[in-house]
Amino acid sequence: MSARALKAAFPLTLPVMAGYLFLGLGFGVLLHQAGYGAPWALLMSGGIYAGAMQYAAIGLLTGGAGLLQSALLTLLVNARHLFYGLSMARPYANSGKWKPYLAFALTDETFALLSLSPVPDGIPDTQFYAAVSLLNQLYWVAGSLLGALLGQLLPFDLAGIEFSMPALFVVMLVEHWRKKEARASVLLGLAVSFICLLLLGPGRFILPAMLLITGLLLALQKQPDAGKEAP
Amino acid sequence: MKAFLTILVIALVTAGLRLLPVYLLGRNGRALPQSLLLLSSQLPGAIIGFLVVYSLKDIQLGVPARALPAALGALTAALLQHYRKNTLLSVFFATAVYMVLLRLLA
Numbered sequence: 001m002s003a004r005a006l007k008a009a010f011p012l013t014l015p016v017m018a019g020y021l022f023l024g025l026g027f028g029v030l031l032h033q034a035g036y037g038a039p040w041a042l043l044m045s046g047g048i049y050a051g052a053m054q055y056a057a058i059g060l061l062t063g064g065a066g067l068l069q070s071a072l073l074t075l076l077v078n079a080r081h082l083f084y085g086l087s088m089a090r091p092y093a094n095s096g097k098w099k100p101y102l103a104f105a106l107t108d109e110t111f112a113l114l115s116l117s118p119v120p121d122g123i124p125d126t127q128f129y130a131a132v133s134l135l136n137q138l139y140w141v142a143g144s145l146l147g148a149l150l151g152q153l154l155p156f157d158l159a160g161i162e163f164s165m166p167a168l169f170v171v172m173l174v175e176h177w178r179k180k181e182a183r184a185s186v187l188l189g190l191a192v193s194f195i196c197l198l199l200l201g202p203g204r205f206i207l208p209a210m211l212l213i214t215g216l217l218l219a220l221q222k223q224p225d226a227g228k229e230a231p
Numbered sequence: 232m233k234a235f236l237t238i239l240v241i242a243l244v245t246a247g248l249r250l251l252p253v254y255l256l257g258r259n260g261r262a263l264p265q266s267l268l269l270l271s272s273q274l275p276g277a278i279i280g281f282l283v284v285y286s287l288k289d290i291q292l293g294v295p296a297r298a299l300p301a302a303l304g305a306l307t308a309a310l311l312q313h314y315r316k317n318t319l320l321s322v323f324f325a326t327a328v329y330m331v332l333l334r335l336l337a
Contacts (some may be wrong), residue, residue: 015318038233043235057241061234070237074244079280081245085252087274092253103253104246108282111319115275156311160330163304166286167325170308172316173279182276187279202288209284214270214278221269 008120009131019164020139028147041148045141084111095126105133296336304329
């Protein structure tokens with residue numbers, strides 16, 4: 001990891017830093033209230049590193065859920081990550097010793113950031129991916145540690161701070177929208193997800209929406225490409 | 232011990248989901264089928280659309296005190312980003328708008 005790669009990656013990760021510090025803080029506070037202190041926050045944010053699932057895990061820990069139940073819930077909540085790996089398989093193909101970590105650290109925000117930001121000039125691709133991934137996890141771990149340590153000492157009311165995540169995704173959507181060739185995919189993703197959410201509800205729409213998006217993208221790419229690809 | 236095992240199981244399943252496609256599809260010297268290559272270039276845009284809906288999934292659309300701050304917060308983010316192109320600024324003000332409205336309408 002070169003200092004140059006970190007320096008180039010840092011400004012791009014600032015919005016994620018804001019979101020992760022606050023979301024991590026919220027997680028740490030809740031975990032602390034559930035009776036699990038800083039070492040547990042470190043273990044979970046270091047070893048699981050998946051925001052929504054870690055919030056859900058607090059319920060599993062305090063509710064005494066079985067291991068099979070925990071595994072199944074994780075599968076449901078995090079199945080969307082399969083699609084990030086699918087998309088990043090090619091950029092990560094030649095990342096050598098960084099490959100396992102790059103794949104492990106592929107959260108919603110890291111994936112969104114990397115799929116949007118071109119690698120800066122003069123920085124090897126893998127170094128840049130690694131710098132972004134590491135910085136983002138650092139923010140997440142720092143936020144949750146802070147939350148677990150400070151507990152309820154925080155003097156101000158943070159309700160609503162979690163909106164930094166949807167705000168970041170809206171910003172990324174606007175940036176994707178600037179690329180004309182990406183607009184159809186963006187609209188398809190929005191529409192399919194929204195319809196699935198209305199029909200199936202927040203607890204059940206994730207996997208069907210992802211499968212439908214993938215299926216539709218695959219089905220729709222056939223016609224226009226058949227002509228173009230003929231040599 | 233039980234808590235540790237639960238965390239281990241969650242960590243293993245999560246890592247499995249993230250590592251599997253990268254290792255199955257990204258082996259050196261193995262070309263991906265054309266349709267998968269095209270898909271991997273189209274997925275990011277579609278997933279951003281999904282993530283916007285996903286991150287707002289728990290906002291109840293029928294409750295104005297919850298839906299209005301979210302709608303205006305999202306609009307703030309979109310407009311600021313469109314005109315000013317400063318991600319940090321957009322995220323900061325959108326979150327501020329949301330937090331203020333949440334308290335005003337409560």
